[in-house]
Amino acid sequence: ASLPPGPKPVPILGNVFDLTAKELWLPASEWAKQYGDVVYLHLLGVGLVFLNSPDAAFDLLDKRGSIYSDKPALVMAGELCGCKNMVAFTSYGEQSKRQRKLLHKAFGVSTIPSYHPLLQTETHSFLRRLIVDPAEYIKHIRRYAGGLTLSVVYGYEAVSNDDEFLDLAEECVGLLSNRIASGGGIWPVDIFPSLRHIPLWMPGSGFKKNAMAWKKKMEEFVDRPYEFVKNSIKMGSYKASFCSNLLEDASVQDADSFEFDLKWSANSMYSGSIDTTITTVSHFLLAMMLYPEAQKRAQQELDAVVGSDRLPTIADRSSLPFVECIFMESLRWGVPVPLNLPHRLMEDDIYKGMHIPKGSMVFGNIWAMLRNEKVYPDPHNFRPERYFEPVTREMERKRNPKNYVFGFGRRQCPGMNLVDSSVWLLIASSLATLDISKAVDEHGKVIEPVIEFDNPIFRIPNQFKCDMRPRSPKALSLIKQSEIPVI
Numbered sequence: 001a002s003l004p005p006g007p008k009p010v011p012i013l014g015n016v017f018d019l020t021a022k023e024l025w026l027p028a029s030e031w032a033k034q035y036g037d038v039v040y041l042h043l044l045g046v047g048l049v050f051l052n053s054p055d056a057a058f059d060l061l062d063k064r065g066s067i068y069s070d071k072p073a074l075v076m077a078g079e080l081c082g083c084k085n086m087v088a089f090t091s092y093g094e095q096s097k098r099q100r101k102l103l104h105k106a107f108g109v110s111t112i113p114s115y116h117p118l119l120q121t122e123t124h125s126f127l128r129r130l131i132v133d134p135a136e137y138i139k140h141i142r143r144y145a146g147g148l149t150l151s152v153v154y155g156y157e158a159v160s161n162d163d164e165f166l167d168l169a170e171e172c173v174g175l176l177s178n179r180i181a182s183g184g185g186i187w188p189v190d191i192f193p194s195l196r197h198i199p200l201w202m203p204g205s206g207f208k209k210n211a212m213a214w215k216k217k218m219e220e221f222v223d224r225p226y227e228f229v230k231n232s233i234k235m236g237s238y239k240a241s242f243c244s245n246l247l248e249d250a251s252v253q254d255a256d257s258f259e260f261d262l263k264w265s266a267n268s269m270y271s272g273s274i275d276t277t278i279t280t281v282s283h284f285l286l287a288m289m290l291y292p293e294a295q296k297r298a299q300q301e302l303d304a305v306v307g308s309d310r311l312p313t314i315a316d317r318s319s320l321p322f323v324e325c326i327f328m329e330s331l332r333w334g335v336p337v338p339l340n341l342p343h344r345l346m347e348d349d350i351y352k353g354m355h356i357p358k359g360s361m362v363f364g365n366i367w368a369m370l371r372n373e374k375v376y377p378d379p380h381n382f383r384p385e386r387y388f389e390p391v392t393r394e395m396e397r398k399r400n401p402k403n404y405v406f407g408f409g410r411r412q413c414p415g416m417n418l419v420d421s422s423v424w425l426l427i428a429s430s431l432a433t434l435d436i437s438k439a440v441d442e443h444g445k446v447i448e449p450v451i452e453f454d455n456p457i458f459r460i461p462n463q464f465k466c467d468m469r470p471r472s473p474k475a476l477s478l479i480k481q482s483e484i485p486v487i
């Protein structure tokens, strides 16, 4: 069988550059139009495979998950910086299976309601921060996602903005996404592994010195919050959390590596939740600003169902079909992780007569799937009402963006059930209380947002100008009244 079709290899280093280019999903989707559902590209001895349709992604990443669930072994990020034990980086095998079992135990559909009160508290704090300083919305989303994860995972309540764990976590997530995994996590030492032996006194060894410092930080980030949980359990005063629940559940503690698995899985959730939440919520804000009719319609629905005397809760969800459409369309239109995270193929494979070589890095092209005009007519526009159009059951399932944005098969996002509640609540609560519109300059002129995407993995719109204010004096007092004070 021959290799899947694809573009001609570009000159060696040019190709590495291509891989780390901004918005790689755009050229990848052009290749999809030209070459079809499975596109192959060769890069310095490694095959890159793009799966451009749901069928191809499910057939391989899901149905053949036993060979498509490995992760590329990254020398710099994994080995030198110590990230290889984080769930998103662990190679497929016993360790990754044990870690994912712990994550499922904590974040399976049935456990999510136990987090509802916490989601509410964090959502309200987010709204309070947002109305004080709307221009810094990214900072507030980061703080929201961080605070939520610290409490869900460690039962730790951040009490101030300069909280030591929040600071440590932000520093480490920043290191991970801006330094260690920037440019797709590919470093010269990943291409020329012998560079790992370069002595520290030699020019060009700077990456190794950095790696040593970063590794130390990452380990601190893994150990300290975990020690906090263990100490609080010892002292007898703690809040139920992912860690405490599992530490008290003898049925999951059979492996010798239990503690190791637990503390690295816990930490992985922190890293997994920040950029993804920033992307998703930024796109929601952007859409509300650019499509005011959709915003109005959702607000009318909320006013009719929830009224103006209280904030929405998860219990209102089934009575708010249009808000649901806004949530789904924000995921579809935003495409938070457009090329998924790469999976590594563990054995040679044949698919529809094409030979896919062992060791290939396989990307699910979620961008192409969610911009498919056959499933989503007028795909570049934010049109939440599209989900009201009557279709067959089969199509109903097929067009639900939640089936794609969280990835595929055995590496699918373990946070997806949590996100389904947390981001929904954040969207519903923001719509109920805020008017979101384009900012206006000092001369009263509307500022058109400039939207660019610099991050190669997560489709995060660079910070844009936006106006967010309480919809009414009553909305303002609801935000202010809700539970704990602003911190």
Ligand code: HEM
Pocket (backbone or CB within 6 Å): 087, 088, 089, 100, 149, 268, 269, 270, 272, 273, 276, 277, 280, 336, 337, 340, 341, 342, 343, 405, 406, 407, 408, 409, 410, 411, 412, 413, 414, 415, 416, 418, 419, 423
């Ligand atoms: C806000 C929306 C989020 C989106 C769109 C999202 C999306 C994704 C995607 C696309 C993957 C890769 C799946 C694959 O390789 O096939 C992933 C992996 C992962 N996500 Fe999420 N995620 C979100 C939030 C979260 C949250 C809140 C958590 C933690 C509580 C989390 C934890 C993880 C972890 C640990 C992995 C690695 C799984 C593995 O490699 O086995 N994510 N996520």
